[in-house]
Structures are given as C-alpha cells and as structure tokens.
Amino acid sequence: MNKKIIPRRTFIKSSALLGAVSVFGTGCMNVSNSKAEKTGEGNRKGPNMVFVFPDQMRRHAMGFMKQDPVITPVLDDFSKESIVFTHATSTHPLCSPYRGSLFTGLYPHQSGLTTNCHSTRKDVYLRREAITLTDILAKNGYDVGYIGKWHLKTPDEGKGYKGPWIPREDRHGINFWYSWSDKHQNNFNPSYWKNDAQQHELIVPGRIWSAIHETDVAVDYIHNRNHEYRDDNNPFVLFVSWNPPHDPYTKDDVPEKYYDQYGDATSRELLNRDNVIYSKKTERAAKHARGYFASVTGIDDQFGRILQALRAANLEENTLVVFTSDHGEMLGSHELMTKNQFYEESFGIPMLMRWKGNLIPRMDDLLIGTPDLMPTLLSLLGLENGIPDNIPGKDLSKAVLNKKDAHRPEIARYYNASNNARGLRTHDMTCFFERNNNKSNDFLFNLKEDPYQMNNLAEEMPHVLKEFGIETRDWLNSVKDDFSNYKKERSYLNTIPT
Template sequence: MAPSLLLPMEDSQLFSPQVLKQAPRSGLEGAVSLEAQAPAGSNLSFTSSFSSSSPSANGNGHSGHESANGNGISAGQRREHFVTSQTLLEQSKNFASSNAGANGTTKKPNILYIMADQMAAPLLKMNNPDSVIKTPNLDKLAETGVVFGSAYCNSPLCAPSRFTMCSGQLPSKIGGYDNASVLNPDVPTYAHYLRREGYETVLAGKMHFIGPDQLHGFEHRLTSDIYPGDLGWTVNWDKPEERQEWYHNMSSVMQAGPCVRSNQLDYDEDVMYKSTQYLYDWAREDPNTRRPFALTVSLTHPHDPYTMTRDYWDRYEGVDIPLPKVRMDREDQDPHSQRLMKTVDLWDNPIPEEAAIRARRAYFGACSFVDDQIGKLVQILKNCHLDENTIIVFSGDHGDMLGERNLWYKMSWFENSARVPMIINYPSQFEPKRVTESVSTMDLLPTFVDLAGGDASAVLPVDGKSLYNYLVSDEPGKDEVFGEYMGEGTVTPVYMIRRGPWKYTTSLVDPPQLFNLVEDPQELVNLATSSKHAQTFAAFNTEARKKWDFAAIHQDVLAAQRRRRLCWSALQIGRKETWDYQPPGVEKDRYIRSHIPLDDLERRARFPVVDYLGREKSAAATHHGIAGAAGE
C-alpha cells in the first residue's frame, strides 16, 4: 500500500498501513404514533420516548449525524486546496517514484467510475435481451466485462444510496436517512481510501453531499452539484400525511416529451466537458510525476423529468414502446406503495396510457444519451492510450418504476426501483462473465480498495463486501444484500434482505413481504403468510430483528428530522449561507497569455507529444509536459 496521504510525511507513520492493520476492526417525547400506523390485530407495542442511554442505531453511541460543520475547517481553509484541472497534477510529485513504472505507465491501474442516475437495471439489454433501449456502448462494456446481473442499491433514494455507496456502510450507521441528511466529514469514503493508496481522487457530477464538507475525500471536484446541499429536503414523520412542496409530483410524466434544452442537459454536458478535459490534462502530464487517477463521472440522466432532445427522441420513432407489465389498482397496493402514490400526488391523478408511453420513450432516449457519454469516455481513453491501464466501473444509485405496479420514480424495494446496473470492465485482467449472485453498491468501496492493491477491512470495518473474488474466480460469493429506506413515503424505516431467490421486506407498521424472485419475478405473490414457506419467513423475521433495533432506529431518524427542520427554519431568517459547492473558475494558465511562452503552451497542450519537427514521439520514448514540449 502507498504511504498515507492524510498527514505530512513526517507524521505519516502514525497512521501507516502497517499500524492500521494491527488495529482491531472496529431523549425525545411525542414521537410519531406507531400504534396508529400498525395494522389491526398486529399487537405491536412501541416506546414513546427515546433515552440517551438506549442503544444507538449506528452501534457506536452516536445518535447525532448532522453536525453543523464537523471538522471545524473554514470555507477559506478548504478553498486553499481547490485548483483548476490544468494544475491538478502539479501537486502530485511526491508519489512519482513509488507509482511510476519503467515503461512510463503507472504500476496501479487508473479507475474510471461512471454513474447513471435512476437507471432501471431490469430494462437494459445487458439484463434483458428483449429490451428496445439502444445502448451499444454499454452492451460492449458488458460483453467484455464482468456483469453483476443482480446488483441492488442499499437505499432507493439519491442521497442515502450515494452515501452508502461512498462509505460502504448502511444508512442507519452513518445517519444517511434522506435527501437532506448530512454526511459527516469523519465518515471515510472510497475517495479517502483510494487517496491513501496513492490515487488522485476526482469527482465530476452529482453526489448529493449535504453539509459543509462537499469533498469527502475527493482531492478535486470539477463541477457543482445539480441538487441543493442543504437541509431543505428533510422528511417529516411528524406530519406523514402532509405533502412537501419539493416532493416528486406527476408533472414529469404528464409533461414528458422532446425538448431543445433542459436543466439536466446543461448539467450533464458540463460534467462531460470537465471530465474529458481532466482526462486530456492527465494524459499530457509527465508519467514520472503523476499519480494514477480515480475519476468518478456522475451523470444525472436518465432521472426525470422525462424529456430529451429531438435526436434521441427520434431514435425511438417507430419503436413499439412497451407499457408496464404489471397494472395494479390502488386498493390492491401494499401500504407503503399506497403512501408513495399519495407522496407523488398520484393517488387521485391516474396517468393516461398515452402519457406513460411518452414518459417511457423519453426515458429510453435518456438512457441512450447516457450510453453515448460512456462511448465518448471510452474513446478518449483509447485516444490517449489509457484504455489498457484503466478499470471502468459502471453503476447507478437506484432505478425507476416507470409505471410498473402503477408506481413511478423510486422509493420502493420492488425490482425496477431497487436494482442497479453494474459492470466492472478490465479485459486484460478479468475475463468476461456474468455474476448471478446478489450484490450491492455498498460493496464497491472494498472492491475499489482491492483493485488498488489495498485492503479496506484492515483499516476500518465496513458493511460492504469486496467483489474482487467474483472478478478473478468462479467460486460462489455471498449472494446477499441488506437495505434500509427512511425517505419520502415512509413513517418508519422499511428494511430489505435479498438472498438466494428470496426478497424479504419489513417495517414496524407494514405487513412484511416475502417474494421468490425465481418463481415470481414480477413480485405478485406475497408468501409472508404462506404456510408452505413459514420456516423461510420465520428465519428472515428473526434475522431482521437481530440485525436492526427497529424502535431505536426509528427514534434516531425522528430525532434527526426534528433537529434538521429546526435548524432549517432558523436558517431562513436573516443572512443566508450556502453549502452548495461551486468549483473554481480560474483558467489563467490554460489559454494564450502574455506570461506564458506561446510555443511552450501550444506544445504542452498537444497530444500525442511531437518533437520540434512535428514528429509524434511514443509514450515509451518520451514523457509529456515541459520536457516533452521542448522536444526532449
């Protein structure tokens, strides 16, 4: 493992990998009335107050996850570390000798992690050969990579899912309850781990960090986020029947169709520009001084609103856009689904078939848009001779129901909402194959660390399990996913266990569900009350209650909601400060300026490197940067 990057070199031995490997793994009254929400005849009873001496949901004695600034670092201090893309690698000299190979390539592979937002895995051709969605670049990655065909998020909502993916820990352990939960700065993310392994960690695009820390271990963040970084989207279990104005509504479906421009297109094109520029800049740097990169490119498509430019809309002209397979009247829905219908204002506003077709067509077009961006990134890797030493990982934060079961968006544990695409592509090392066991995005952190040559379990305990063995062997893996959902449409956490053919969901107030996804892939037959499956159900029921302290976690979430709502209401008075991240806009050294020798700049900016007669110089024979620009 590389030396620690968290401390100056003279102090790095305090937290060296050798030292870390020796370390062991490591009251509110008036709560929402759960009795009122419990099904009749359930005989469930709950405490009405929370004692500070009660076991904390996160298991470490902390019940507060939303500290105002966590590490006490001022915005001015944090800004000292922000640089523009053309100067990123000037700060990377200290790891040149340990990471540069004799042939001019880095010893460790680069990592390109591409995320899509709200991409429903069951609808993609990589998982469904009959799919009409056109994703040739994804299909190519799947053909040459390792496909995880039963991959899930651990919380079907943007911020909690991303926090869990970033940290490798379940939401209840890090306070990642909803889209306004603060991820504390002392929660290690895969960016922290990879920096310790000698990587330059870079983020372009959406991650929905909430709070004053908007980097969370990323050395550089190239774009702003598309969503607010404040407490404004806090869920309110004290008024579960009250729709917040920021909740989803059905306008995304009713207004679906082609567009010339949208906010999301503006955002994703900025993400792509900054990402591709970073790759070009990295390729032009001196291989003897640059570190391997771990670049996360996080797109906001195909997330609603369901609209896309005419060229993508027209790709589906004449295509038979399939309607949802499962229709279900609202009276036949389970209680959580009924709440979701009310949450998104669907209960009294059924969607016409024509609008559903328009929304799905636009969504398919948005998937094709994402696919084109993947193709551009892959091509840049090839053009810059980076493809042979770059691992490509593709996944998402959650799916989209897209009208299945008469539900839209996410927020449920049904397959379209909870499953995500997942591919790890590195053909020179990992043979193409398909993994059928269930895994989750929480498993990516330890996987990234293993790919970097480290060991996450030797540093701090995480809930995720590395997928590395799937990549290098055919031995069966864990085949297990745990999930927690505490966001919109809930009145208490909804838990999920996925193992083998089974999916089990439960909560304090809703009847449990048990589905056999092999025999019932559409999740139509709830086996929770089946005498034939009583033993299986009882085992899941016992496991869930051993794993989660339902009442304590409920109280933790409720307390966090109340704290955040109080703070948010106070922050609306008087002067307003924002946590929204704004990247630096300084371009002083990128273009022609009087203080830069013109020939040096032009040669430095050209790739591949040429000598003074314009002859291309091979990567093995030269390096880039100033020496290369001088023709050496």
C-alpha cells in the first residue's frame, strides 16, 4: 500500500492564508469590506453569469463521468466546452450551510448557517448585515436575478422547512426575485413570490414540474423581451436554484417522459457502485433509484433550454455559465440515503464552468470548496477589488484561468455541524473526525486504492491520522471553530488525535 502523504508543512503553508477571524454574537463573521466600498459602479460592462444549482445532485450523476448509469446528453456535450472540476466539494453538504458559504465566502459557524433553516431554529438564517456575493454584484452595476429555492431564512412558526416570504431588505441586492414557497418538496404543485408581491400574493402556475416552470422564467429573463426583467444596459447575473433531484423520488414526483427513459432497468443495474450493500437499510434506495436518475435527466433537459436561450439571445460569448449543486446524494452507498455525509457521494458535487474564449475546456482536479466560490466568481467577473477582506474563502480564479502562477490548494475542508464532523480531503486521501452523542469515530481512506471508501485505515495508519489531526486542529483554531454541533452542546476540539 502506498503510504505516502503530503507533508504537514505543505498543509500549514496552504492554510496559513486563512488567518484569524472575529465573530459577532449572532454567529455572523465581522468582515472588513474596504475594497468593496471602493468599487462603486465601475464594472457596468462586465461579463454576465448564469449560475445553475439543482439540489442534491452528486458528482457521479453525469453520464460523461462514466459512473452512474444516468442519461445526461446536455451535460455530456456541455462538458466538452467547459472546465470540469473533478474534485469539487460541498464543504458542508447540506442546503442552507452550502448556500450560506456560497454567498458569503464564510464557514457555517461564521455565516450563522450551521444547519438547515427550520421554524424551530430561530438563530439559523442569513443575516441582513452579511456582505454577500449578490450585494457586491448589485453595488457594481449588475442586475441580479434569483429563481427557485432560497432556503436562507427561518420559516414562520410551525411551518417546519416550508419556504418563507422574504422581504426586499433580506434579498441582498437581488432585483428580480422569483422565490419558491417550497410546499414540502411538492415538485408538481409549486407556488412563488415574484418581486414585491406580499405574503398572500402567491403565483400558482398549476400542475407543472417546478424545474420546468422555473426554467420557463429563466428563459424569459435571458431573452428579456419588453425589458420586463432587467436593464439591457447592465450586465446580469442569474441564479437558478431547482429543487429536483431532491427527494421524494417516486414515479409521481418526476415527469413521465424522463422516468420512461430508464425502461426496465433494475435497481441493481442503477445502483452499480461497489459500496451499495443490499440490505434492509438500502430498500429505500432500491425503490427510488430510477426516480432519482429520472429527475437528473429532467434537470439535464432544462439546463439545455437555458443554454439554448443564451445561444438564441446571442449571449453565449459574454456569459460565464456555472453548473453545480449544493451537495450530493448517498442513494444507498454505505447503506445511507440523502446527504450530510463525508463520503464522496455526498461531499462530491458536479461543477462545470464555461466561458467561451476565456476558459480552456479540460478536466481539472482543483480542490475547490464552497467558501472559495464567492471570491473566485467575483474575480472572474472582474470584481476582484470587491472581494471582502478576511473571508476564509480563497480566490482561485488564476487556477480556473489556468495561469502559471496560480495558487492550487492541496486540501479541501469538510465541515459538518449537524452530524458534527470535521475533516479534509487531499487528491489522494480523505480524513474525518466524527463526534456526536458520546461517539468518537475517526475515518481515513486512501481514495487512489479505495475510491468507494470501504476500508477505514484509521487504526492501521495512526501516524497518518495524527498528521491530518494536527492539520485539522490548526485549521479549526485559525477560524475559531471549537468543533461543536449547531446546538453548541460541547466542544470536541481536544478529542482530535494530535
């Protein structure tokens, strides 16, 4: 077995840029924004961006990756024109924490979004005073549109996870607003608030798959006929946040035309990963695999409609297109379902970027995590001077642009305040420390020799575990994370082996 690891001094060099941060009592990091204040309206001719992120789509669920037996002809073709980031990760693979990091460049304990927004979790929401990606875009002359699931505000009392109405002052510079009210993941009976509609003024489009309807709106936004959606004199950024392929995955939750494309495929043919062990625990995955992949195929089809709209509107050359997801889906691997796990099926996400004439299409193993997206995207759009000071997210635009002097991280962080684990991923290995309910589990996997993470080497290779433990503890100290869960019940920092 190859026991070579990256020396700790390399890790320390990689993490030295993080620096110390200060945190408000509300849980929102105090970020100096001196550079952002200087940018003003100076980027009105910048490129556009369309950022598409379906919910719960794993990296393996793209046909060109040759892993899941999924039908994605649009993404297969798009990948030939794009950078495919083969090692992109969701730092905290859960909806609200991901979105908090995407928009702020912060870790969950800094953004205040340490778990999913829920009516019983009053302190879990995106702070009004937070400096976000969309705030900076708006400040610099961009029209900003948002379509679909928001999932960054505490729902009303007794509403559970139901999407709440968002007042304009909490929309962070977004000037076209089309927010899904999230009726308990009901993909065929969606309802929406548009722009300044009051809480009772919902748009109910009837029985239509939510992703199809939201794509209808996105296509209209791109074409912008009659100047209804944005100012044609301004560059624009459009976020499209589809709920599918989020569960439920029954036949009734996805259009029949996508479901039927999988013919008579059996669950064993669909769940082809070596770490799917058939047992009582995986019955749900076996039952719903076809629905999940059918939803992915539906998303692929809708993404094609967005690309076609850009083409028809002659916007392809000046538009950065990003396709990614907030986290993956276990789908029976390791006898688990859904997300919020450190395994690759949950932690690993699709990420493709296309900007014709500016980005060289390729497969790229850049270790890019969620907090890195905000500064990287701003820099790609020419707004590097607007990146807030002291955020832990790193500007990786030089690596994206394939420049020789680019910083390429040697680790990606894993942060989970819900299941309470912390850890890291290198190109070759993953290491995680899970602490919850008086349980103490350490995990170490060699991804080169064990890509399905079935052989835990923590006891066999204690020296490697210790090296990663020291690095993880140094990182947690640098960002003032005491390694506790979102309820702050106790700190586990001193339990990491060092």
